[in-house]
Amino acid sequence: MLLLYSFALIVLPCLPGFDGYFHHNQAECRFTSGDLKDLEYISRYIFNKVEYARFNSTEKRFIGYTESGVKDAERWNQDGLADQTYGDLDAYCRPNAEYEIQNILSHTVEPLVKVKSVRSGSQRHSTMLVCSAYDFYPGGIKLTWLRDGKEVKTDVTSTEELYDGDWYYQIHSYLELTPTSGETIACQVEHSSLPKPKIYNWDPSMSDGERNKVIIGASGLVLGLILSLAGVIYYKKKSTGRILVPTS
Numbered sequence: 001m002l003l004l005y006s007f008a009l010i011v012l013p014c015l016p017g018f019d020g021y022f023h024h025n026q027a028e029c030r031f032t033s034g035d036l037k038d039l040e041y042i043s044r045y046i047f048n049k050v051e052y053a054r055f056n057s058t059e060k061r062f063i064g065y066t067e068s069g070v071k072d073a074e075r076w077n078q079d080g081l082a083d084q085t086y087g088d089l090d091a092y093c094r095p096n097a098e099y100e101i102q103n104i105l106s107h108t109v110e111p112l113v114k115v116k117s118v119r120s121g122s123q124r125h126s127t128m129l130v131c132s133a134y135d136f137y138p139g140g141i142k143l144t145w146l147r148d149g150k151e152v153k154t155d156v157t158s159t160e161e162l163y164d165g166d167w168y169y170q171i172h173s174y175l176e177l178t179p180t181s182g183e184t185i186a187c188q189v190e191h192s193s194l195p196k197p198k199i200y201n202w203d204p205s206m207s208d209g210e211r212n213k214v215i216i217g218a219s220g221l222v223l224g225l226i227l228s229l230a231g232v233i234y235y236k237k238k239s240t241g242r243i244l245v246p247t248s
């Protein structure tokens, strides 16, 4: 169920000793399918948190919920306000809903997927793999672990689909295992942005981060060796040079 809202808030003047009265009108455009067959316009009239009357486009009339609300509804239904409000279904709701469907709801964004190993927390297995899918839209994704093409169901845990707060979602699935050489481990992703399931293989070789650490460490070692070698050569030259100085 998708809702489009608009609000009109009226704060009535405050009398001394009162916190004020709050009247607001809440408009909702409700629909469950893209063809807008069940589009419904609801306009709620609320006074101090109590909804006293509501226009329902499916019933084409106002309905009252309190004693005075029933009277209001009756009057509004008779004096033509109901017909006028019904016009908002097509004048207000339909264009807004069409705009939303076309510009937001029909969009899909493919997830950015990474498969990597992290330190295992368990004693039973040597490795823990994590398959992370980032920044996909809309929600609704399926991650499956494949070991040589066959689905793995045991030792798999997953986070919920996490809402990033910026329309995008992320999810992380974990697989604990003891890898054997030669087998292929992969994470299969199914999402509405993908015409068919996409498979991401785990690359057991070093990750970029690890490789960089090794390169930096090795460079440091080589640099250290060169410097100490230069030091030794310098020291040797100096001491031999001193011996060669004529003594007479």
Ligand SMILES: *[C@@H]1O[C@H](CO)[C@@H](O)[C@H](O)[C@H]1NC(C)=O
Binding pocket: 042, 056, 057, 058, 059
């Ligand atoms: C509007 O009226 C229809 C028909 O009576 C009903 O099915 C629907 O639930 C109502 N919607 C709301 C939000 O009250």
